[in-house]
Amino acid sequence: MEELKKFGLKATLPRLRILQLLETNNQHHMSAEDVYKALLDVGKDIGLATIYRVLTQFEAAGLVIRHHFDDNSSVFELNAGHHHDHLLCIKCGKVIEFVDDVIEEHQRTIAKQHGFKITNHYLYIYGVCSTCYDKRNIT
Amino acid sequence: MEELKKFGLKATLPRLRILQLLETNNQHHMSAEDVYKALLDVGKDIGLATIYRVLTQFEAAGLVIRHHFDDNSSVFELNAGHHHDHLLCIKCGKVIEFVDDVIEEHQRTIAKQHGFKITNHYLYIYGVCSTCYDKRNIT
DNA sequence: ATGTATGCAAAACATTTGCACCTGG
DNA sequence: CCAGGTGCAAATGTTTTGCATACAT
Numbered sequence: 553m554e555e556l557k558k559f560g561l562k563a564t565l566p567r568l569r570i571l572q573l574l575e576t577n578n579q580h581h582m583s584a585e586d587v588y589k590a591l592l593d594v595g596k597d598i599g600l601a602t603i604y605r606v607l608t609q610f611e612a613a614g615l616v617i618r619h620h621f622d623d624n625s626s627v628f629e630l631n632a633g634h635h636h637d638h639l640l641c642i643k644c645g646k647v648i649e650f651v652d653d654v655i656e657e658h659q660r661t662i663a664k665q666h667g668f669k670i671t672n673h674y675l676y677i678y679g680v681c682s683t684c685y686d687k688r689n690i691t
Numbered sequence: 692m693e694e695l696k697k698f699g700l701k702a703t704l705p706r707l708r709i710l711q712l713l714e715t716n717n718q719h720h721m722s723a724e725d726v727y728k729a730l731l732d733v734g735k736d737i738g739l740a741t742i743y744r745v746l747t748q749f750e751a752a753g754l755v756i757r758h759h760f761d762d763n764s765s766v767f768e769l770n771a772g773h774h775h776d777h778l779l780c781i782k783c784g785k786v787i788e789f790v791d792d793v794i795e796e797h798q799r800t801i802a803k804q805h806g807f808k809i810t811n812h813y814l815y816i817y818g819v820c821s822t823c824y825d826k827r828n829i830t
Numbered sequence: 831a832t833g834t835a836t837g838c839a840a841a842a843c844a845t846t847t848g849c850a851c852c853t854g855g
Numbered sequence: 856c857c858a859g860g861t862g863c864a865a866a867t868g869t870t871t872t873g874c875a876t877a878c879a880t
Binding site: 740743 | 868869870871872878879880
C-alpha cells in the first residue's frame with residue numbers, strides 16, 4: 553500500500569481505496585466509471601474527477617496500465633509487473649491475458665529494423681469465445 | 692468509386708469526396724476532424740456529422756478501418772485489403788505499417804488454443820523514431 | 831416521387847480543469 | 856501549519872442524434 557510514497561503521492565483515502573479495489577477486484581480491467589460505481593457500492597463516495605486524477609497519476613507512476621479498447625473509453629488494469637497481451641470476446645466482454653515470447657521477440661526486431669526505441673506496445677485480438685460461439689444459434 | 696453500391700450506399704457527393712480523399716491523401720491515417728479540414732481546404736464544406744456518419748458506414752462496410760490510437764480519438768484508414776500492423780512515433784506522430792508473418796501465425800495459434808474465432812486484431816508498437824531520438828539533446 | 835442523405839444545432843459522453851475547502855504528515 | 860489532495864460544477868473535446876430540407880434513383 554505504501555508504494556504510493558515511492559512516487560511522492562500522499563497515502564490518502566481515495567488513493568488507497570482505488571488501489572485496493574484494483575488489487576482485489578476479480579475483473580482486472582476497469583473503466584473510471586466502473587471504479588466509481590464499485591466504490592459507491594461499498595459505500596465509498598469518491599468523486600469521478602478524483603478517480604480520473606488518481607488513475608492518471610497511477611499510470612504516470614507505472615502502477616497502472618491504460619488501455620483503449622474498441623469502444624471510446626479507457627480501461628485501467630493494475631501493472632502486475634509482467635507485460636501481457638489481450639484476447640477479447642466481442643460478445644460477452646471476456647478478457648484473456650497471454651504472453652507469447654516469439655511475438656515479443658519479433659516486435660523488438662521490427663522496431664530495431666525501423667530504428668525505433670520501443671516505449672510500449674499493445675496487441676489486442678478480438679474475436680468470439682467458444683461459449684458465445686456455441687450459443688450463436690440457440691436463443 | 693462504385694464499390695459504394697455493393698453495400699447499398701447511394702453514391703452521394705459527400706461519400707465520393709470522402710472516399711476519394713482517403714484514397715489520395717498521403718497520410719493514410721486521418722481523424723474525422725482531419726478529413727473535415729482537408730475537405731474544407733479544397734472548398735468542400737461537408738458537415739462534421741456527415742463525416743462521422745459516412746466513416747462509420749464505411750467501417751461497417753469494411754471499406755475503412757477504425758483505430759483507437761493512444762489519444763482518445765479515432766483515426767480511420769482505407770482498408771487496402773492487406774492487413775498490417777503499426778509502429779508509431781510518440782514524438783512526431785510518424786506511422787509505419789508493417790506485416791510479420793510469424794506474429795500473424797502466432798496470433799492465430801493463441802486464439803485457437805483459447806477457443807476464439809478471431810474477428811480482427813490490432814498491434815500497436817509505440818516508440819521514438821530515429822529522427823526524433825537523434826534530436827533529443829539538441830533543441 | 832420517395833426513401834435516403836445531409837446540415838445544423840442540440841444532446842450525449844468521456845475526460846479535464848478551476849477553485850474553495852479539507853487533510854495528511 | 857501548509858503543500859498537496861479532493862469535491863463539485865463548469866468547461867472541453869469527441870462523437871451521436873433529432874429534425875427539417877435536399878438529393879439520388
